[in-house]
Amino acid sequence: MRKHIGQSIVGFIILFPIVFLLILSFGKQWFYPHILPNIWQTSQWESLFSPSFQLTKSLGLSLLLSISVGLVSTVTAFYFSKKIAYSYNKTTWLSLAYVPYLLSPIIFAVLIHFYFLKTGLSGSLLGVIIAQFLICFPFGIIICSTFWTSQIQSLENLSFTLGGSTTQTLKRVLLPLAKSTLLLCFFQCFLISWFEYGLTHFIGAGKVKTLTVSVFAYVNEANPFLAALAGFLLILPSILLLLVNKRLIFKTSKKLADYE
Amino acid sequence: MSEFLNIDDLSKTFEGQPILNGIHLSLESNTVLSILGKSGSGKTTLLKIIAGLEVADQGRISLEGKPVMTMKPQKRNIVYLYQEALLFPHLTIFENIAFGLRLQKKDQAEIEERVIQMLGTIGLDHMKYKSPNQLSGGEKQRVAFGRAIIVEPKLLLLDEPFGALDVETRHSMQQLFKDLAKQLSISALFVTHDLKEAIIMGDDIGKIENGNYKAYTSKKEFYEDAKSGVTDEIDFWSNLQRGEFSKL
Amino acid sequence: MFSIKQITPWKTALFILMLLPMLLGLGYGLLYSFGVIGLLNTGFTTEHWSDVLLNFSFWKSLLFSFGIGLISVGISLVIALWMVVNWHHDLRKGKLSTLIYLPLAFPATVVGFFIFQSFSKAGFWSRFLYQIGIISKIEDFPSLVNDAYGIGIILASSFIITPFLSLILKGIFENEHVTKFQQIAKSLGASQRQVLIKVTLPILLQKAKTSLLLFLIFVIGSYEIPLLLGRQNPKMITVAIVDKAQRFNLNDIPEAYAMAILYVLFLLFLFFGFQRLAKLKTKAYA
Numbered sequence: 001m002r003k004h005i006g007q008s009i010v011g012f013i014i015l016f017p018i019v020f021l022l023i024l025s026f027g028k029q030w031f032y033p034h035i036l037p038n039i040w041q042t043s044q045w046e047s048l049f050s051p052s053f054q055l056t057k058s059l060g061l062s063l064l065l066s067i068s069v070g071l072v073s074t075v076t077a078f079y080f081s082k083k084i085a086y087s088y089n090k091t092t093w094l095s096l097a098y099v100p101y102l103l104s105p106i107i108f109a110v111l112i113h114f115y116f117l118k119t120g121l122s123g124s125l126l127g128v129i130i131a132q133f134l135i136c137f138p139f140g141i142i143i144c145s146t147f148w149t150s151q152i153q154s155l156e157n158l159s160f161t162l163g164g165s166t167t168q169t170l171k172r173v174l175l176p177l178a179k180s181t182l183l184l185c186f187f188q189c190f191l192i193s194w195f196e197y198g199l200t201h202f203i204g205a206g207k208v209k210t211l212t213v214s215v216f217a218y219v220n221e222a223n224p225f226l227a228a229l230a231g232f233l234l235i236l237p238s239i240l241l242l243l244v245n246k247r248l249i250f251k252t253s254k255k256l257a258d259y260e
Numbered sequence: 261m262s263e264f265l266n267i268d269d270l271s272k273t274f275e276g277q278p279i280l281n282g283i284h285l286s287l288e289s290n291t292v293l294s295i296l297g298k299s300g301s302g303k304t305t306l307l308k309i310i311a312g313l314e315v316a317d318q319g320r321i322s323l324e325g326k327p328v329m330t331m332k333p334q335k336r337n338i339v340y341l342y343q344e345a346l347l348f349p350h351l352t353i354f355e356n357i358a359f360g361l362r363l364q365k366k367d368q369a370e371i372e373e374r375v376i377q378m379l380g381t382i383g384l385d386h387m388k389y390k391s392p393n394q395l396s397g398g399e400k401q402r403v404a405f406g407r408a409i410i411v412e413p414k415l416l417l418l419d420e421p422f423g424a425l426d427v428e429t430r431h432s433m434q435q436l437f438k439d440l441a442k443q444l445s446i447s448a449l450f451v452t453h454d455l456k457e458a459i460i461m462g463d464d465i466g467k468i469e470n471g472n473y474k475a476y477t478s479k480k481e482f483y484e485d486a487k488s489g490v491t492d493e494i495d496f497w498s499n500l501q502r503g504e505f506s507k508l
Numbered sequence: 509m510f511s512i513k514q515i516t517p518w519k520t521a522l523f524i525l526m527l528l529p530m531l532l533g534l535g536y537g538l539l540y541s542f543g544v545i546g547l548l549n550t551g552f553t554t555e556h557w558s559d560v561l562l563n564f565s566f567w568k569s570l571l572f573s574f575g576i577g578l579i580s581v582g583i584s585l586v587i588a589l590w591m592v593v594n595w596h597h598d599l600r601k602g603k604l605s606t607l608i609y610l611p612l613a614f615p616a617t618v619v620g621f622f623i624f625q626s627f628s629k630a631g632f633w634s635r636f637l638y639q640i641g642i643i644s645k646i647e648d649f650p651s652l653v654n655d656a657y658g659i660g661i662i663l664a665s666s667f668i669i670t671p672f673l674s675l676i677l678k679g680i681f682e683n684e685h686v687t688k689f690q691q692i693a694k695s696l697g698a699s700q701r702q703v704l705i706k707v708t709l710p711i712l713l714q715k716a717k718t719s720l721l722l723f724l725i726f727v728i729g730s731y732e733i734p735l736l737l738g739r740q741n742p743k744m745i746t747v748a749i750v751d752k753a754q755r756f757n758l759n760d761i762p763e764a765y766a767m768a769i770l771y772v773l774f775l776l777f778l779f780f781g782f783q784r785l786a787k788l789k790t791k792a793y794a
Contacts, residue, residue: 007595007604014610014671017622020632024625032630032646033638076525083518095783096527101722102775103530104729106746110753110768111533138526154346157313160333161340162360162411172362176350195615198731202750212617212732219736224625231618238613 018235024228037225044229055214055226059233062194062210065125069132070190074182076133077140077189084141085148094145097138105135106198116203123205131203132196136189143188147181191238264289264447265310265415270319272305272471279305281471283319287415287464290445294462295473296455296488302471303451307417310449311340323414338415339408343423345400347392353403354379354388360411378406381440398429402436409444416448422457434460455489534772537765548758556762565741566748566767570774573745576658577727580665581720587666588673592681593708599678611671616664620736623664627652653737660737661744665727673716673723680715721782725775745771 024030025044027037047053084093100108109131113122121127155177159169175182197212204213211234218227265287272280279302287293297303308314310321312333321329328336347356355362357378361371379385382402392400401421408416421437422430434457441448450461451468458465465482466475476482483490540546543553560566591599598604614622626632634649643649653660680686686708693707734744743751749771752764 003595003598007598010591010604011607013667014607016626017614017619018610020622020626021618033635035632035635035639080518080522080525083522087519093522095780098779099530099776100526102725102729102779103772104731104746106731106750107729107768107771108530108533110749110764111537111772112529113753114536115529115532134525134529141526151344151346154342154344155348157311157333157340158342158346159359159363160313161311161336161338161413162363162408163334163337164360164363165334168363172359173348177348195617197615197617198735198746198750212615215617215621216735219621219624224621227621228625231621234615234618235613239610242609242613 018232018239021228021232021235024225025232027225027228030224041225044226048229054209055211055230055233058209058211058214058230061125061208062212065129065132065208065210066190066193068129069136069193070186072129072133073136073140073189074144074186076137077144077185078178078182080137081141081144082148085145086153090145094142097141097145100135100138104198105196106202108135109199109202113202122203123207125204125208128200128204128208128210131199132193135196135199136192139192140185140189143185144178144181147178152177187241194234194237263287264324265449266320266322267310268320268322270306270309270316270321272302272309272314272316274305279471280309280316283468283471283473285466285473285475287447287449289447291463292441292446292448292450292461293464293466294458295449295451295466295468296453296458297451297468298453301468303468304419306468306473307340307419307449307451310415311338311417312336313340337411337413338417339411339413340417341404341408341419341421343420345392345397345404347395347400347403347407349392351392352388353384353390353392353395356392356403357406357410359407364411374410378410382406382436396429397425398433401425401433405437405440409440409446414447416446418448418450420452421450423452430457437461455493459490534769537769541762541766541769543762546762548762557766560763560766560770565743566770569743569745569748570771572658572742573728576661576665576744577724580662580669580727581724583662583666584669584673584723585720587670588677589709589712591674592677592712593704596678596681599674600682608671608674611667614668616668616730616732617736619664619667620733623660623667624653624736627660627663628654654739656739656742658734658738658742658744661734664733664737665730668733669723669727673719676719677712677716680712684711684715686711717786718782721779725779728775 023036026040026042028041029039030037048056048059050056084090087093112131112134116122116127116131121130152174155173156169159173164172195212196210197216200208200210201213201216204210206213209217211230214230215227215234218224218230263286265285267283267285270280270283270285271278283306285293295303295306305314309316312328312331316329319329320327323336323338328338347353348359351359354375358371358375361374366374376385376388379388382405384399384402384406387395387399387403392403395403404421422433425433438461440446450458452458452461459479459482462479464476465479466473467482467488468474476485476488482488536545541556543550543556595604599608624631628634629646629649629651631649631653634643634646637643637649638646651659652663689707689711690703693703698706729746730744731746731750734747738744738747745767749764749767752760752767755761755764
């Protein structure tokens with residue numbers, strides 16, 4: 001019984017934010033001390049279908065940005081993780097890959113902003129893609145590096161001795177075997193990019209209006225209803241992803257925890 | 261130098277430690293050479309260098325009179341088999357065996373025909389569509405053989421291929437391999453730490469120890485060499501028979 | 509670390525992508541903070557560094573971040589340990605096993621916003637307490653966000669970390685076969701309490717220590733949450749650095765760089781120092 005109550009409380013704490021955001025996103029006026037909004041509206045959700053709505057644009061932009069960062073980071077991380085796994089300095093490289101994670105992205109942004117200004121990349125989408133990539137791909141290396149076990153190395157060698165070229169081996173052996181790792185890496189990098197605010201805002205100079213940037217903008221405009229809608233959109237992909245495969249989200253922390 | 265495989269003065273060091281010290285080795289075509297060696301003797305390194313998976317510091321290797329040292333593993337036509345069967349986990353048994361033929365871009369009908377024939381040869385016709393994890397250790401190793409032999413390699417390198425099998429399976433696999441080797445005129449280097457297996461499997465026999473290779477001109481010479489361990493073994497069993505076990 | 513002989517194209521490329529940006533950033537920051545470059549450069553000066561090092565507010569921010577990190581990780585650890593020890597069956601299958609993954613879908617921005625909307629004076633809980641008659645006016649609700657003790661920040665950080673930590677501890681619990689060790693201990697005569705203190709907790713904590721450190725670093729480096737839930741004084745270190753870097757007063761920029769460099773050194777020291785310590789300890793036991 002005590003256990004049942006405890007778990008119900010945990011369930012409430014977890015589910016409440018989602019419901020709360022959803023409710024707020026339909027609100028129009030919420031005077032104290034009403035528990036729920038005293039005036040409701042559906043127009044915010046409706047305007048999501050209009051392409052000229054700022055939040056719709058942000059949603060599109062965030063998707064474009066995060067998919068690009070996810071793809072580029074995954075491909076790069078896969079390539080370098082192999083090189084690292086087969087090299088003698090494996091441990092050194094892998095611990096260095098932790099450094100961008102250790103430094104908070106926002107501090108990284110403060111330090112490198114000068115170079116983005118000089119190259120005209122500050123305030124541009126490309127600039128934000130590059131900056132997020134620099135944060136994401138070392139992380140991707142940590143995820144991908146677990147794929148290159150001695151078993152995989154032997155399978156690769158076997159394919160060579162059976163006459164497989166490097167391309168054939170990649171296509172017929174390595175990529176099919178790495179499918180789940182690559183998927184995991186992509187989603188992880190996608191989510192880091194999708195969740196990122198500080199660096200995006202700093203390097204994007206406020207001009208690259210992603211969903212997270214929108215949340216802050218609406219908070220500053222004291223519009224909790226639009227902020228809630230933007231926030232709900234932010235948690236939507238990862239909730240969908242969780243329903244498909246919960247491991248895809250959790251693996252990150254585990255990969256980090258495996259570091260010893 | 262009319263031999264099929266010739267290895268000349270092959271050496272390799274790793275981080276200052278010598279692994280192979282000037283190995284000389286030759287093999288006639290259509291024969292199996294057993295190489296007896298403990299782990300750490302350099303046997304795996306030797307095979308990997310022959311397969312092109314590792315690079316030697318110095319020495320020459322020629323196959324059918326042609327130097328292969330600078331060739332990529334893909335071009336050597338030498339297949340290296342591990343103790344583990346290493347079946348591709350994402351492919352069925354059929355596709356595992358067909359793997360090399362697919363790489364050669366053979367047409368479907370030919371692949372179909374040859375793979376089915378090979379499945380018959382290794383006695384696994386009924387396993388065609390199974391996935392590797394449904395097979396026993398011995399069956400996996402058979403598939404690994406089939407997959408290697410079907411590409412008709414000039415030379416097979418076997419690195420303790422039965423090391424992970426239980427005694428009974430091991431015996432039947434030894435027999436299967438001997439039959440196949442004869443039937444398909446296979447040339448192979450067979451590396452093992454097991455004295456009996458070395459004697460059973462090889463037409464000729466050699467021994468690798470601390471990176472040095474010693475070839476025996478005949479099995480008889482091998483039996484008589486005190487270092488081969490054969491005499492110890494014989495003494496042990498004959499003592500046992502004479503009831504003198506207590507003296508040991 | 510690497511000898512010249514070993515420098516290959518991929519290593520160069522990886523160096524450029526992974527390390528060079530940060531090294532360039534640190535280099536620029538170093539030169540800027542010593543007045544060698546920058547809009548107002550006056551030639552080499554240690555003035556900005558001494559301003560930062562002798563200024564109480566920098567140390568206060570760093571300590572505040574560190575403290576918030578320790579408290580948040582501590583709270584999460586207690587909750588996560590409690591859940592894993594008592595509910596490990598339910599965490600493996602059933603509703604809870606799925607639910608526990610849900611918070612991982614929340615970005616810091618959303619958690620910050622949610623905590624603000626629910627715990628501020630005009631937030632959900634204040635309204636709730638008003639409706640059931642516990643408080644009679646908005647001012648009666650305690651300051652839980654933008655407060656002096658960082659309560660809002662701690663709430664939000666713990667909310668983010670706890671599920672991650674629970675899943676990590678649950679993984680350790682299963683991988684290390686803790687149940688078996690518990691049974692052995694019981695058969696050797698250990699009481700329920702002794703099993704917990706002498707077996708379960710040591711195994712879990714030993715394996716989780718690197719994760720705990722990473723979470724600590726994660727909270728110290730968090731930015732969105734203190735931005736939404738913190739206040740001007742005391743300020744979390746990340747917010748303090750960004751504020752200085754974005755100030756219109758150009759004199760503040762060299763100080764921002766000096767602070768950023770100190771912050772980076774602090775975290776690297778924390779991480780690699782801990783690794784070194786952990787290694788030495790293992791060696792001593794070996």
